[in-house]
Amino acid sequence: MAKRLDIKDLNLHYGKFHAVEDVTLQVQARSVTSFIGPSGCGKSTVLRALNRMHEVIAGARVDGKVLLDGEDIYAPSVDPVQVRRTIGMVFQRANPFPTMSIRDNVVAGLKLTGEKNKKKLDEITERSLRSANLWEEVKDRLHKPGGSLSGGQQQRLCIARATAVQPDVLLMDEPCSALDPISTLAIEDLIAELKKDYTIVIVTHNMQQAARVSDQTAFFNLRAVGEPGQLVEIEETGKLFSNPNQKATEDYISGRFG
Amino acid sequence: MTDSTKPEQRSEGTGTAGALRGVPEEAPGPENPTPESPSDKSVVRLGDRIFRSVATGSGIFVIATIAAIGIFLLIRAIPSLQANEVSFLFSREWQTGDPSNLRFGILDLAWITVASSLVALILAMPIACGIALFLTQYAPRVLARPFAYLVDLLAAVPSVVYGLWGALVLAPVISPFAVWLNNNLGWIPIFADGNVPAGSGANVFTAGIVLAVMILPIITGVTREVFARTPTAHIEGALALGATKWEVVRTTVWPFGRNGFIGGSMLGLGRALGETVALTIILSYTYTPPNYSIFDAGATFASRIALGSAEFNNNLSVGAYIAAGLVLFIVTFAVNALARWIESSSGKGKE
Numbered sequence: 335m336a337k338r339l340d341i342k343d344l345n346l347h348y349g350k351f352h353a354v355e356d357v358t359l360q361v362q363a364r365s366v367t368s369f370i371g372p373s374g375c376g377k378s379t380v381l382r383a384l385n386r387m388h389e390v391i392a393g394a395r396v397d398g399k400v401l402l403d404g405e406d407i408y409a410p411s412v413d414p415v416q417v418r419r420t421i422g423m424v425f426q427r428a429n430p431f432p433t434m435s436i437r438d439n440v441v442a443g444l445k446l447t448g449e450k451n452k453k454k455l456d457e458i459t460e461r462s463l464r465s466a467n468l469w470e471e472v473k474d475r476l477h478k479p480g481g482s483l484s485g486g487q488q489q490r491l492c493i494a495r496a497t498a499v500q501p502d503v504l505l506m507d508e509p510c511s512a513l514d515p516i517s518t519l520a521i522e523d524l525i526a527e528l529k530k531d532y533t534i535v536i537v538t539h540n541m542q543q544a545a546r547v548s549d550q551t552a553f554f555n556l557r558a559v560g561e562p563g564q565l566v567e568i569e570e571t572g573k574l575f576s577n578p579n580q581k582a583t584e585d586y587i588s589g590r591f592g
Numbered sequence: 593m594t595d596s597t598k599p600e601q602r603s604e605g606t607g608t609a610g611a612l613r614g615v616p617e618e619a620p621g622p623e624n625p626t627p628e629s630p631s632d633k634s635v636v637r638l639g640d641r642i643f644r645s646v647a648t649g650s651g652i653f654v655i656a657t658i659a660a661i662g663i664f665l666l667i668r669a670i671p672s673l674q675a676n677e678v679s680f681l682f683s684r685e686w687q688t689g690d691p692s693n694l695r696f697g698i699l700d701l702a703w704i705t706v707a708s709s710l711v712a713l714i715l716a717m718p719i720a721c722g723i724a725l726f727l728t729q730y731a732p733r734v735l736a737r738p739f740a741y742l743v744d745l746l747a748a749v750p751s752v753v754y755g756l757w758g759a760l761v762l763a764p765v766i767s768p769f770a771v772w773l774n775n776n777l778g779w780i781p782i783f784a785d786g787n788v789p790a791g792s793g794a795n796v797f798t799a800g801i802v803l804a805v806m807i808l809p810i811i812t813g814v815t816r817e818v819f820a821r822t823p824t825a826h827i828e829g830a831l832a833l834g835a836t837k838w839e840v841v842r843t844t845v846w847p848f849g850r851n852g853f854i855g856g857s858m859l860g861l862g863r864a865l866g867e868t869v870a871l872t873i874i875l876s877y878t879y880t881p882p883n884y885s886i887f888d889a890g891a892t893f894a895s896r897i898a899l900g901s902a903e904f905n906n907n908l909s910v911g912a913y914i915a916a917g918l919v920l921f922i923v924t925f926a927v928n929a930l931a932r933w934i935e936s937s938s939g940k941g942k943e
Contacts, residue, residue, distance in 0.1 A: 385832065390831055392733065416834065419834030425829065432826070442830075
């Protein structure tokens with residue numbers, strides 16, 4: 335369960351384009367870390383590097399280390415499939431599998447690991463949907479397609495799907511950017527609850543959201559278009575938003591640019 | 593409605609802004625002598641109308657052509673069908689030389705046609721699916737493009753070349769395998785002795801393999817397109833759950849593209865059913881009726897018509913061939929319609 339992440343000298347490339355430069359930061363177990371910064375600054379790219387989703391894109395390259403409780407997930411002996419099973423991810427747009435029922439969506443990850451016991455799958459379905467605050471809304475239609483839910487429900491279904499495999503870390507890539515304020519609130523409440531069991535890293539464009547949900551906040555920026563993105567600073571959230579160390583951070587959070 | 597708007601128009605008609613606002617309702621009104629705005633509108637409308645009628649006309653033309661072909665076949669076939677001495681659907685005879693004693697039925701033609709097409713489909717479907725998966729999911733991009741182009745090239749080979757290749761090259765090569773199948777699995781009816789020796793190669797077995805190669809690019813092309821349309825979000829969703837490449841295919845690409853694959857296969861089937869020249873060359877013609885084995889020879893609908901074309905000398909005899917053509921027309925039309933329908937419902941699992 336919940337493990338800490340140490341990112342050391344992470345450099346990320348898309349082909350010849352140097353997307354992110356020299357990122358070093360720590361994420362404590364059972365905490366929420368948010369990544370903020372202007373578009374194109376590489377925050378989503380860093381997030382995707384944390385469960386080896388970055389390399390899925392053709393030409394993408396990773397240098398540096400990402401340690402999960404001290405073990406490098408980029409070590410040559412490590413299977414990326416195994417990494418993704420222990421570090422779950424929720425995407426910007428809810429992406430339940432359209433041909434699967436709500437229940438099958440929740441247990442899709444478990445089925446991949448070979449779990450077939452129907453009783454156990456049912457238990458996990460209920461537990462995951464409860465923890466995603468979705469159980470009461472869908473318990474009577476578990477066999478309806480996942481796509482029949484509303485956008486906010488679909489996103490919570492995706493969170494249930496990610497937590498069903500009980501990952502060590504949960505990565506969220508702008509999970510609320512396609513949702514209305516009420517659904518956003520539901521997800522934020524959920525993040526606060528999930529923090530008890532999981533290490534959470536969330537990318538968000540919404541600074542109020544970062545301030546509301548996270549314990550520490552990392553601000554990413556880029557010097558100019560075409561230049562690699564950099565980590566400007568990472569601080570305890572309250573301090574970063576009230577008294578940042580860097581001028582660039584202050585300019586960004588006070589709305590002077592970005 | 594018109595009553596209530598007219599006074600409003602008249603009152604605004606004096607103002608300059610009113611001319612703009614009133615345009616849609618103004619046109620029929622005789623009391624508005626503004627020459628530019630109606631002519632402006634009619635220019636736009638003219639282009640619109642021309643485009644619309646060209647588009648509609650093209651659509652109607654296609655439908656009319658297909659209907660005309662169907663009607664032509666029907667009108668020419670009916671007299672011969674009425675003069676037919678045996679059952680058109682169930683007779684195994686094909687005697688059309690004497691117009692006063694027409695004896696023709698399509699049972700054997702249907703068997704050879706369907707059997708060779710099904711052999712083709714059974715062979716081509718898994719291979720096409722495999723190629724499409726390879727091209728969209730596994731092949732490096734530098735390789736995928738030329739490879740896809742190569743597969744498409746298969747469709748550019750003239751069918752007469754396929755026929756020659758099948759009869760002269762493929763048939764001798766596969767005949768030992770055909771004999772082996774016949775000897776060892778002969779107890780299964782479709783591998784039993786046909787109406788020609790299994791080793792001759794001029795049978796449904798060879799024809800089916802050649803047809804499989806011919807329809808491969810059609811099925812592969814459609815399937816590749818559909819597989820490539822699998823939303824990245826679904827693929828990444830599966831990957832992020834710790835799916836292997838194969839599991840990604842199984843949980844996202846395949847459910848998304850399955851209907852497209854089936855639709856593409858139906859399109860291929862439609863092509864196989866109507867194939868003429870290649871099968872005319874490959875299948876030896878025999879007067880012995882087929883034995884419902886894949887080692888049968890004979891004629892398909894299309895090759896029977898091609899073979900008979902030399903004898904098209906009186907309307908009643910020709911009508912028999914046209915009746916066979918009509919059946920083929922209906923069957924391929926139905927298969928193609930089914931294919932399009934299945935294909936268009938691909939990826940509908942979203943809703």
